[in-house]
Amino acid sequence: MKIMGVGGGAREHALAEAIARSAHSPEIYWVSELRNPGIYKIVKATGGEYALADTKDAGRIADLAVKWHVDMVVVGPEEPNFHGIPDEVERRGIPCIGAKRSLSIIEMSKAEMRRLQWKYNIPGKLLFKTYQSYSEALRDLERYSETLTWLQNVALKPARQAGGKGVKVVEDSQIYLHAEKQEFKERHMRWLEEYMEKYSDIEEKILVEEKVWGPEYTLQCFVDGRTVVGMPLVQDNKHAHEFDIGPETGGMGSYTGRDFLLPFITEEEYKRSIEIVEAMVKAIQDVTGEHYHGFIAGQMMLTEIEGPTLIEMYSRLGDPEGVNVLALLKTDIVDIFEAIIDERLAKMKIEFSDEATVVKSLAPKGYPDFRSLAKGHPVYVNETLIKEKGCKLYWGSAHLGLDGSITTGGSRLIEILAIDESPAKASQRIEECISLNPVKLLDGWGLFYRSDIGSAEMISRRVELAERVRRLYKYREERGTLGKRIDWLPKIGRVDPVASLLKELSFRR
Amino acid sequence: MNTPGILGIYPFGLGRENWRISRFVYYGLLALQHRGQEASSIITLGDDLHVESRRGLVEDAFNEKALLSIPGFIGVGFLSSASNDSPIVISSPIRLVLVGDGMPLLGKDRQSAWRAFAELLSDEISRTGNSLKAAVKLVEEVNGGYSFIALTEDQEMLAGRDKYGIKPLEIGSLGFDLGAIASETSALDVLGMDHVLSVGRGEVVRFDPYSIERMRVRELPNPAYCSFEYVYLARPDSILNGIPVYSVRIRMGEILAKETPATADTVIGIPETAIPFAIGYSRASGINVDLGFVTTGRRVRTAIKPSVFERLMGVQLKLNPIKSAVNGKDIILIDDSVVRGTTLRNTVWNLKRRGARRIHVRIGSPPLKFSCPFGVEIPPPDELIARSLSEEEIAEVVGADTFSFLSVNGLSQALGLPPSNLCLRCWLGGVKS
Structure with a gap:
């Protein structure tokens, strides 16, 4: 074969x-x-x-x-x-x-993904608006500043998947810092418009989405056009630096818990998440008439609005999240691929070993925003040492020359994986490995990584965050206001941003 | 009684140089104002280093026009109750500016000790070429109770704490853009930041344009967190070393009620610090809590006003009793600490003149007897009433019916840490902790 x-x-x-x-x-x-x-x-x-x-x-x-x-x-x-x-x-x-081109639109166009979700009324939605230009966005934000209050606290994103780059979250809730944040919003939208110039395959350039908060997690799945099979949940960490500070990256490291769950996600929340992904697959197949064969992933967040909420979708495995789950996969992957091709996943038993994993990425300084600085450095790796410490190495953005030398490609260079009984233990194992400097850039340029990923400190912080969010969405659930946005404005009265969005969407169709 | 407040804000990523950071520093400092009211500094780094040190409260020292005229995208802030305190600027071998809370044991006073520290840091960075290792080496070698933020000419921001973790330092994050370090989490909250963690004791965190790195000293002694932060210095909405200040003060009040119960009609806390203590005392004793005073004018912390005159002025303005809350009642009056007893005496007599009957004074901390070796401005020992007089004698002087302090054990219990993990030098003197 x-x-x-x-x-x-x-x-x-x-x-x-x-x-x-x-x-x-x-x-x-x-x-x-x-x-x-x-x-x-x-x-x-x-x-x-x-x-x-x-x-x-x-x-x-x-x-x-x-x-x-x-x-x-x-x-x-x-x-x-x-x-x-x-x-x-x-x-x-x-x-x-x-995923075929027409199916992968759920990842390529963040706007199409969201429209599909609203059209099919799939849970875990966010309010959004899209724009073709910076000036159009600005005019709109100005016009609706009084009536759509959600526009004050937003995530500004490129409307197309752009290598996990360009997302900024602006919470403009301190009136005394309004001028700075407004200026920042404008600057970033202008930047987005310029950045998106290079993508000619999409008209919408800027996506403005309501800002949500809560712990994030990724649900990756196998799909064969009929059945969606969920894998263990993974938490990826997007901030470049320690303590969740700094710019957005493709992911600086990730971990899995035990029993398919994360320490801060319940079984019920897993179930709801997979229902969302299943519904999205059904919807996109319905729209395109194609069968989805491959991987799909929901990048999810537990939010106060609806509990499990879809932030974005991947038409593939996550990176680094894919490394975590593939390390745990016990079933022969080629058998799974054949089952996907024959559309008989439903009859297949897919097994993962019940252990925790942690992956940490090492990137040359300059990644993610100043990649030219991160590129072209000669790399030395002591693979034996990594193995001796009970870890595994996965090569990322690196180029093997014909002379056997390796140079950095400018993105995340290497991912190191450890498997253990808990994320904290696996994280510790990677720490011990990295402290021996098994990876170096021979010209002295620095590498960075996040020591906090998977640590007990990080997990207890996520658990605490999840508990606060859960309390809020459960409150909504009890009152039957899950997913509703309720607002009342002086002189205007009740405002329903969901209704306005739906009106806008039907007008578009 | 005071210790400086420090703050550092650092932007990351593409377009980082577009931030105008001065207003962020300003509002962060406002949330640390309780730590120092005589000198305010805003330091920024962009194309060039700007150090703006002014007298007085942040609000008085910097107006809108001043803020707009300060360029720069990396910001550091500093507050002190000593008007001659200012950020330390070193011009060679490595140009840097440093602000510190507490004091490294390198000189007689705070200003000279921090200057010596900053000079050593500059020399060490120049010698080793690695600012992180240089700062960790200093933390390893220099004794004292301190935390600092330094900004170098290479746009590196270093933040570190002494080996015992005596002085606090907390870390925050905003979106995909800003990282911050502050004496207390109140500053992070006001800036809309997420509080992520404390800087560890004996740890240095370095922010540079491309990374955040942290390194710790090799041998870590037991912690000795400053207990006075929890009693008085910090704001009740702050969380220091993972311990919420408010909860500690509530527990102190509860323990006080158990250690030294009294019969009364109501519990009153002296604003603002002692209010959580009074709530705790009320909860544990079952006696109702009342609002006893209303303050006039801006918030003033009397204990940190420099002159006697200003202090007395402060008492009049700060503590106007509510007659209907105290008239004809037996009162448990709670304060956080006692320094000279002047404020307390005035307050007790004020209450009695408004018709209060018996007044049982309870103090949410042990007797304050010693000066702080780490630069918290506590008056000289001969001005400390608890050093000269017993509880009975103090009761007589201040006009209270009974008077008692919280025990050191009670303090440690309220913090949930054994005395060996706390700095207790202001209560117990230079004992080994």
């Missing part, structure tokens, strides 16, 4: 490793933009081949799949999905694990 993978990050390294573990002993072929040292090693060990190519070029990727006579293609990242790699590969008669 021959399997080809697409994408060159740590998530894809973990995928390649899971495929290599299969009892089918497949020959593994791979294509990505940089030569990932970890994937390269696996590919070579199975007798496969590795090619460098633009993974957004559907024709080129499909050509390689045909040339290598592979039995299936597995897509790791989102951009190949957005560019129709699964569509083209299947058109050439090769089954593909990856």
